[in-house]
Amino acid sequence: MDTNAAIAFSRFGLGRRRDEPVPADPHAWLRAQVNGPDTAPAGPTTAQGLAMIYDVIHMDRAAFPDPRQSPQVQAFNHVHHDESAALLGQAVTTPDGYRERLVWFWANHFTIAAVSRPSAACCGAYIREAIRPYVTGRFSDMLLAVMRHPAMLAYLNQNTSVGPNSLVGERKSRGLNENLARECLELHTVTPASGYTQTDVTNFAKILTGWTFRVDPENAGFFFQERAHEPGEQVVLGQTWPDGEQGGVMLLQYLADHPATHHHLAEKLVRHFVADDPAPADVAHIQAVLYKTHGDLHAASLALIDLPSAWQPLTKLRTPQEYVIAVLRAVGANPAYETQMPAVLKNLGQPLFGAPFPIGWPDRAADWAGPESIIQRVDFAYDFAGRVTDQEPATVAEQILGPLLEADTLGQIHGAGSRRDGLTLLLACPEFQRR
Amino acid sequence: MNTLMLSRPLLTRRAALLGLTAAFTLGRTSLALGAAPTDKRFVVFLLRGALDGLSAVQPYGDPNCVSLRGELALPQPGTDGGLLDLGGFYGLHPSLQTVHALYKSGDATVLHAVAGHYRSRSHFEAQDYLECGVDQRISSGWLNRAVATMPGAASRDLALSTGLSAPLMLRGPARVEAWAPEHFGQSPAADLYGRLSILADRDPLIGPALHEALQKRGDAPGIDQPGQPGQPKQHPEVTLAAAAGRMLAAPTGPRVAVIEIGGWDTHAAQLKRLEQQLAILDASIAALHANLGEAWRNTVVLTVTEFGRTARINGTKGTDHGTAGMALLMGGAVAGGHVRADWPGLGSGRLFEDRDLMPSADVRAVAKGILANHLGLNAAGLEHAFPGSQDAPPMNGLLRA
Numbered sequence: 001m002d003t004n005a006a007i008a009f010s011r012f013g014l015g016r017r018r019d020e021p022v023p024a025d026p027h028a029w030l031r032a033q034v035n036g037p038d039t040a041p042a043g044p045t046t047a048q049g050l051a052m053i054y055d056v057i058h059m060d061r062a063a064f065p066d067p068r069q070s071p072q073v074q075a076f077n078h079v080h081h082d083e084s085a086a087l088l089g090q091a092v093t094t095p096d097g098y099r100e101r102l103v104w105f106w107a108n109h110f111t112i113a114a115v116s117r118p119s120a121a122c123c124g125a126y127i128r129e130a131i132r133p134y135v136t137g138r139f140s141d142m143l144l145a146v147m148r149h150p151a152m153l154a155y156l157n158q159n160t161s162v163g164p165n166s167l168v169g170e171r172k173s174r175g176l177n178e179n180l181a182r183e184c185l186e187l188h189t190v191t192p193a194s195g196y197t198q199t200d201v202t203n204f205a206k207i208l209t210g211w212t213f214r215v216d217p218e219n220a221g222f223f224f225q226e227r228a229h230e231p232g233e234q235v236v237l238g239q240t241w242p243d244g245e246q247g248g249v250m251l252l253q254y255l256a257d258h259p260a261t262h263h264h265l266a267e268k269l270v271r272h273f274v275a276d277d278p279a280p281a282d283v284a285h286i287q288a289v290l291y292k293t294h295g296d297l298h299a300a301s302l303a304l305i306d307l308p309s310a311w312q313p314l315t316k317l318r319t320p321q322e323y324v325i326a327v328l329r330a331v332g333a334n335p336a337y338e339t340q341m342p343a344v345l346k347n348l349g350q351p352l353f354g355a356p357f358p359i360g361w362p363d364r365a366a367d368w369a370g371p372e373s374i375i376q377r378v379d380f381a382y383d384f385a386g387r388v389t390d391q392e393p394a395t396v397a398e399q400i401l402g403p404l405l406e407a408d409t410l411g412q413i414h415g416a417g418s419r420r421d422g423l424t425l426l427l428a429c430p431e432f433q434r435r
Numbered sequence: 436m437n438t439l440m441l442s443r444p445l446l447t448r449r450a451a452l453l454g455l456t457a458a459f460t461l462g463r464t465s466l467a468l469g470a471a472p473t474d475k476r477f478v479v480f481l482l483r484g485a486l487d488g489l490s491a492v493q494p495y496g497d498p499n500c501v502s503l504r505g506e507l508a509l510p511q512p513g514t515d516g517g518l519l520d521l522g523g524f525y526g527l528h529p530s531l532q533t534v535h536a537l538y539k540s541g542d543a544t545v546l547h548a549v550a551g552h553y554r555s556r557s558h559f560e561a562q563d564y565l566e567c568g569v570d571q572r573i574s575s576g577w578l579n580r581a582v583a584t585m586p587g588a589a590s591r592d593l594a595l596s597t598g599l600s601a602p603l604m605l606r607g608p609a610r611v612e613a614w615a616p617e618h619f620g621q622s623p624a625a626d627l628y629g630r631l632s633i634l635a636d637r638d639p640l641i642g643p644a645l646h647e648a649l650q651k652r653g654d655a656p657g658i659d660q661p662g663q664p665g666q667p668k669q670h671p672e673v674t675l676a677a678a679a680g681r682m683l684a685a686p687t688g689p690r691v692a693v694i695e696i697g698g699w700d701t702h703a704a705q706l707k708r709l710e711q712q713l714a715i716l717d718a719s720i721a722a723l724h725a726n727l728g729e730a731w732r733n734t735v736v737l738t739v740t741e742f743g744r745t746a747r748i749n750g751t752k753g754t755d756h757g758t759a760g761m762a763l764l765m766g767g768a769v770a771g772g773h774v775r776a777d778w779p780g781l782g783s784g785r786l787f788e789d790r791d792l793m794p795s796a797d798v799r800a801v802a803k804g805i806l807a808n809h810l811g812l813n814a815a816g817l818e819h820a821f822p823g824s825q826d827a828p829p830m831n832g833l834l835r836a
Contacts, residue, residue, distance in 0.1 A: 317640065317641075365640055366640070369640040369641065369644050370644060371644045371645070371647040371648035371651065372648055372651075373644070374641055374644040374645050374648060375644075375645060375648035375649065375652070378622075378623065378628070378631060378645070379622045379623070382622060382623045382627070383599070386598065386599035386600060387599045387600050388600070389600050389601075389603070389606075392559070406634075406637070408633070408634060408637075409634050412630050412631075412633070412634060415630075416558065416627075416630070416700075417483060417484030417485065417558050417626075417627075417697060417698070417699065417700030418483040418484055418558060418559075418562065418697050419559055419562075420483075420697065421484075421623070421627050421630075421697065421700075422559070424623060424627060424631075425627070425630060425631060425634065428631050428635075429631070429634045429635075430634060430635055430637055430638035430641050430642075433638075433641060434638075
């Protein structure tokens with residue numbers, strides 16, 4: 001394995017699997033992933049997730065002294081577990097590590113957490129339906145799919161926001177919830193750097209009123225509730241947007257293709273794949289690609305591969321999620337691990353579908369390099385190495401890290417008192433933790 | 436009880452409970468169908484990393500001991516922090532209080548200057564050979580193959596593996612029950628943290644973070660560990676030993692178990708580290724003893740390690756990979772109260788390759804003596820466990836008549 005192949009596996013991918021072929025042309029290998037299809041298996045749909053909520057709401061409560069024991073609630077409670085295992089399983093087994101990293105990047109950009117019934121019941125469907133199809137498509141299409149998805153609508157309370165002058169608002173004296181509108185501006189698109197005001201936020205929130213969803217089986221999914229929609233045109237960012245559902249769609253398309261959005265996305269992408277403090281020239285390059293292509297993520301994903309700085313030595317620290325995935329890929333997949341790792345990730349401070357804030361997980365090494373965080377990784381590595389048998393640590397080290405493996409690491413592995421200790425040294429050494 | 440990642444034993448156990456045993460024994464030549472499994476218990480402590488036998492049981496009567504061992508030589512018996520005497524020539528490390536009590540009551544023997552049948556100084560290779568019982572790595576271990584020949588092995592889990600995965604010694608055709616507490620809570624020994632912090636020092640973020648965390652935990656390399664405030668936390672290996680004792684004591688429980696303890700690779704700062712390591716071993720033996728209860732009478736406990744360590748102290752107050760070491764043999768079934776050794780001596784020309792304690796007995800002979808005289812294996816069973824080991828006949832006289 002040459003250095004570029006090792007960098008491709010670690011910087012762009014999820015870590016090499018031992019049985020994975022080494023690409024002769026790492027650039028071409030990464031490009032093929034961007035050009036190829038998403039290979040994630042199907043799973044429950046958003047409609048099926050919503051049906052679970054419907055079943056819980058409408059179950060015969062008298063039949064269950066403890067409703068938590070009902071099959072309806074049990075089924076709902078299993079979704080998070082099953083979706084976590086499925087997401088990890090895909091990450092651990094996929095040959096298209098770069099494409100999967102892009103999926104995780106965008107899922108984190110558009111963070112939801114399994115804290116409400118719809119966002120829990122649809123957490124996996126959200127990624128399958130609102131993220132995966134657009135990872136190499138248009139950013140505006142992804143933004144629209146996300147903003148109309150019940151998981152996001154519920155996570156940021158859009159489904160309870162009502163236009164004060166709408167029919168529902170007047171009758172029930174209910175009003176606006178600005179949560180989604182604000183986060184969309186601040187986190188998903190233009191950022192405060194664009195200079196939006198509180199009035200912009202409020203007006204955007206008015207535009208989004210009526211964007212909700214239904215759970216009954218005949219109508220499950222996004223629903224524009226005219227009766228909750230604030231009537232009238234609205235001004236946001238100096239432009240007037242028409243009344244009705246179409247006004248929101250138009251505004252989102254405008255936001256998606258805004259230069260401030262391009263800058264924000266370019267900076268996040270370069271920070272994620274290249275360096276904690278991205279070089280301004282790199283950011284400007286990706287930003288220009290997004291500008292020229294009107295937010296084509298396919299073009300941006302290819303442009304990242306071509307950044308010369310992306311082939312320099314690795315400086316990023318794997319997050320706990322990336323770290324655990326790399327460990328599982330290094331030692332070989334086992335479905336049992338994938339069901340146990342969600343609990344491990346919770347211990348390591350990065351549970352799946354569990355980011356504490358809409359901004360998602362932080363993406364700088366310093367955010368994950370606290371003393372307790374680092375030693376917890378070592379302890380996990382040791383615990384995990386105790387479950388793995390029949391592997392020669394030195395061989396695995398050379399297969400996974402290739403030329404990135406330092407001589408003193410290999411020396412320490414050779415000198416370890418047991419295979420378990422040797423594997424621990426590999427999984428906890430700095431070159432395994434960097435990407 | 437939790438079975439981690441080893442679904443097969445769980446399934447077969449469930450099958451046995453459901454009365455499906457016949458389905459599993461069909462097509463197998465059951466060796467003694469209907470014969471009751473033995474009441475004898477056999478526990479192996481597998482000490483990975485190479486325990487220094489000359490420190491665990493120091494031949495203080497050997498005239499070359501102090502000059503070779505330097506700072507590693509412990510004070511004579513009867514002095515403060517001194518050895519626990521084993522009859523005038525050998526002394527137990529002071530951390531081995533339980534072993535000493537067992538020795539005095541006739542329930543423990545020391546076998547000294549023993550080694551495996553191989554002459555490898557590679558941990559991994561030597562551990563494989565020790566566990567396989569032959570001179571190459573194969574996919575089954577001698578203890579599993581021995582269990583497979585025992586009456587009842589086809590219908591019930593006679594073997595117990597404790598910890599996160601079954602050691603090679605216990606892998607093979609015979610069914611094995613696996614047990615580990617749900618929250619195992621093991622963390623690496625200070626030595627492994629130390630090796631890792633050397634590697635981590637290359638990294639401007641990971642290095643300082645790891646150092647700070649280790650200092651907080653009191654495990655920083657080179658820093659003496661302060662006593663734990665309040666109630667001392669039970670070491671995970673002690674938990675495993677206690678659980679093994681409980682399970683082995685049950686009338687229908689397993690009969691053979693392996694408990695692994697790592698962290699013996701004392702290349703540096705050996706005095707302090709062995710004091711802690713041997714205390715863990717001693718507490719594990721005490722926990723096993725206490726939980727076996729009446730079954731202790733029928734029990735043999737053996738400690739094995741992949742090789743001994745150099746007779747001379749090295750430049751970092753430790754010892755390097757060597758050859759012969761010592762094995763502890765304990766239990767109510769053991770004819771104890773003495774040290775059994777054909778002592779090779781530590782003098783000039785007496786050391787193996789002028790560095791290690793010379794082997795005078797073969798671990799396979801010890802194991803075969805236990806398998807034959809305690810678990811009742813016949814010649815064919817012994818050959819099955821240790822193929823091609825005619826040069827290591829079963830050692831007799833280890834057990835009470």
